[in-house]
Amino acid sequence: MMARPRIVYADPREVVRGAVVSALGDGDDLDVVASVDSVDRALLQVDRTRPDVVVIAAIFGERLDQVCNGIRRLEIPRPRILVMDGRGSQDTLLAAIEAGADGYAIGAAGLLGLRDAVLALARGESVVPPHMLGPLLRRLIDRRREAAHAAAKLDRLTQREREVLRLLVDGLDQMAVAEELVVSPETVRTHIQRILRKLEVHSRLEAVALVGRTGSADRLEQMVTGRAS
Amino acid sequence: MGNGRKMPLEVVITSDDRLVAEALTHVCRQRGFIARGCDHTDAVPDGQPDVILVDLTEDVSLPSWTARLDPRTRTVALYSAPPTPEQRERVDVWLPLATTVEILLDAVGGAATPAGDLSEFVRSGSNGLDDLTPREQEVLVELLTGDGDPAIGERLGISEHTVRTHVQNILTKLGVNSRAAAASHALREGLLSPVPGHVTR
Numbered sequence: 001m002m003a004r005p006r007i008v009y010a011d012p013r014e015v016v017r018g019a020v021v022s023a024l025g026d027g028d029d030l031d032v033v034a035s036v037d038s039v040d041r042a043l044l045q046v047d048r049t050r051p052d053v054v055v056i057a058a059i060f061g062e063r064l065d066q067v068c069n070g071i072r073r074l075e076i077p078r079p080r081i082l083v084m085d086g087r088g089s090q091d092t093l094l095a096a097i098e099a100g101a102d103g104y105a106i107g108a109a110g111l112l113g114l115r116d117a118v119l120a121l122a123r124g125e126s127v128v129p130p131h132m133l134g135p136l137l138r139r140l141i142d143r144r145r146e147a148a149h150a151a152a153k154l155d156r157l158t159q160r161e162r163e164v165l166r167l168l169v170d171g172l173d174q175m176a177v178a179e180e181l182v183v184s185p186e187t188v189r190t191h192i193q194r195i196l197r198k199l200e201v202h203s204r205l206e207a208v209a210l211v212g213r214t215g216s217a218d219r220l221e222q223m224v225t226g227r228a229s
Numbered sequence: 230m231g232n233g234r235k236m237p238l239e240v241v242i243t244s245d246d247r248l249v250a251e252a253l254t255h256v257c258r259q260r261g262f263i264a265r266g267c268d269h270t271d272a273v274p275d276g277q278p279d280v281i282l283v284d285l286t287e288d289v290s291l292p293s294w295t296a297r298l299d300p301r302t303r304t305v306a307l308y309s310a311p312p313t314p315e316q317r318e319r320v321d322v323w324l325p326l327a328t329t330v331e332i333l334l335d336a337v338g339g340a341a342t343p344a345g346d347l348s349e350f351v352r353s354g355s356n357g358l359d360d361l362t363p364r365e366q367e368v369l370v371e372l373l374t375g376d377g378d379p380a381i382g383e384r385l386g387i388s389e390h391t392v393r394t395h396v397q398n399i400l401t402k403l404g405v406n407s408r409a410a411a412a413s414h415a416l417r418e419g420l421l422s423p424v425p426g427h428v429t430r
Contacts, residue, residue, distance in 0.1 A: 013286070015307060018330035019252035022259070086246035086287065107246035111255070114248060 005122035008034045008049060010042040010067070011057035011084070023111050030118060039063050043070040050076050052122045055114075056101075058085035058092050068100040080121040084114060090135050093128065097136065103127035143214075150214035154223065156198045164191045166224050168204055169211050240264045240337055241274045243292060244284030253282060253333075260334045278302055280337050285309075286326055291316050305337055360402045368395040372408055 007024070009032055011017035021035045034045035039060065046054055056067050068081060080103065083096035088106030096104050105117040106129055117127045128136060157165065160181075167177045174192070178185040192204060201207045211217050240262045244250040250266035257264035267274045274281070277299055285291060286309040295304060296319060306320040307328075322336050361369065364385075371381040378392040385392070396408060405411050 013326040015324070015326055015328045015330055015333050016249055016252065016286075019256045019333075020248065022330060023252045023255035026255070026259075084248070086248065107248040110247045111251045 004028070005030045005052040005118065006033045006049065007031065007118060008036065008042060008045050008051045008054045008079075010036045010039075010055065010060070012037050012059060013057070017057075020111070020114070024115065024118075027115065030115070030122075039067050039070070042067055043074065046071055046079060047074050047076060051079050053082055053118050054079050055082045055084050055118065058083050058096065064096060064101070065099045072100065080124075082117055082121050082127070088129070088132070090132060090139070093132055093136055094139055097128075097140075104129070104132075106132075147214040147216065150210055150216045151219060153199050153210075154216060154220060157195060159224070161191050161195050161198070162220060162224050164188060165195050165207065165211065166220050168192070169208050169217055169220065238262045238280065238338065239276065239278045240280045240282055241278040242266045242282045242284075243268070245287070246284065249284055253284070256330050256334060257282070257337065260338070262337065280305060282333075282337060283307070283320070285316070291319055295319050305333075307333075361399060365395050365399050365402070368392060369399055369411060372396070372399075372411060 007030055009017060009021050009024070011020070014037060017035055017037065021032050024030065025032045033049045033051055036042045036045050042054065042056070045051075054067075054071060056064060058064065060067065064083060071079065071081065081101045082103040082105060083092070083099075083101045084105050084107075085092050085096075086107035088108060093104050103117055103121045103126055105114050105127065109117070109129065120127050154162065154165075163181065164177055167180055172180065174185050174188050178188045181188070196202065196204070196207060199207050199210060201210055211220060238261075240257050242250050242253045242257065242264060243266070244253070247266075254264045254266050274294075279302065281295065281298065281302060281304045283291065283295065283304060283306045285306045291306070298304070303321045304319060305322040305324065306316070307324050307326060309326050322339075324333055324336055328336075367385060368381065371384060378389045378396075382389045382392045396411075399411055400406060400408070403411050
């Protein structure tokens with residue numbers, strides 16, 4: 001029989017956390033070993049207590065990334081991470097999964113749902129509310145498809161055009177790009193027009209956004225520096 | 230029994246987050262109250278509860294039925310954003326999210342005692358943010374982005390040096406000793422609720 005899973009619970013809302021932890025700890029199927037209100041304290045306690053599961057309130061928002069990355073960097077057996085979202089939204093679910101969470105539970109599932117999710121994670125399962133799984137998969141697939149399309153478009157660019165695009169992504173304007181590449185601004189303008197046509201976008205901003213959105217910046221960097229070196 | 234309060238206390242808890250409602254119900258029962266959750270949008274709860282505990286965090290508004298409650302029923306509210314005047318009128322005790330379970334339960338118990346002195350709990354609703362100037366509040370919100378002083382200064386149109394001065398004053402007024410503590414204070418007090426799932430990349 002498996003030992004009772006040990007949990008670190010992180011939620012900045014003191015009274016909510018206190019009540020949930022009190023209710024969770026009342027059963028005999030899991031141990032809440034630490035209850036914390038901040039990212040820093042969460043990392044500290046995870047490092048110290050080496051829990052099986054870390055529950056993180058989705059209200060941490062963008063700092064979910066910080067917690068997940070921080071936990072990965074600790075030199076301990078990696079705990080499983082559950083993001084607890086009161087309201088539940090497809091955006092938060094996607095953000096949680098991308099941040100590296102192993103599970104996602106919503107407030108509507110109540111205490112029982114949270115407990116079940118924690119225990120399932122401790123057993124090594126992954127947890128996503130069934131009714132949210134379909135849309136999540138569709139979005140992940142869309143993202144991959146978009147990234148593949150973007151990669152195909154980048155392949156159409158000449159080496160010079162890739163260099164120009166990379167500088168645009170870095171935030172340089174036409175003049176600065178011209179200076180960097182030691183060519184005239186008119187030449188840069190011509191390059192940019194070709195880039196837009198090949199990427200099938202209408203503006204520089206859109207081109208840069210496409211690279212950012214599809215996570216193609218690294219690939220672009222590789223294409224440019226890989227051949228240059 | 231006249232208008233004496235029946236024992237044990239009957240508490241109805243309402244939240245749009247079922248987990249929160251169940252957890253609060255749990256701790257109320259541990260304290261010996263007869264507690265039950267009720268849907269945030271439900272009609273006036275059955276029976277005659279002594280106390281209604283309302284979760285008003287996450288910009289939720291006061292359920293309309295609270296206006297039709299028996300006048301003897303007291304209302305305790307958890308808030309994250311400053312309450313509106315109308316809400317102030319209908320709620321007897323305000324508690325910030327940063328309060329502890331103990332204080333909450335004391336407040337629920339105290340709210341039901343006609344002679345109970347509520348002022349103490351109402352005061353604990355002060356969150357320190359009111360002491361900040363509007364500019365300091367803006368800087369505090371910017372702190373939550375995790376950006377450095379130069380970036381914050383640029384966004385607010387002030388120098389890096391001025392940002393540092395504001396930050397120092399904020400730390401002093403909130404009685405905390407780090408930016409992170411100030412930011413987490415602001416989050417707890419609901420000055421800014423990060424939009425969950427907002428992805429920047």
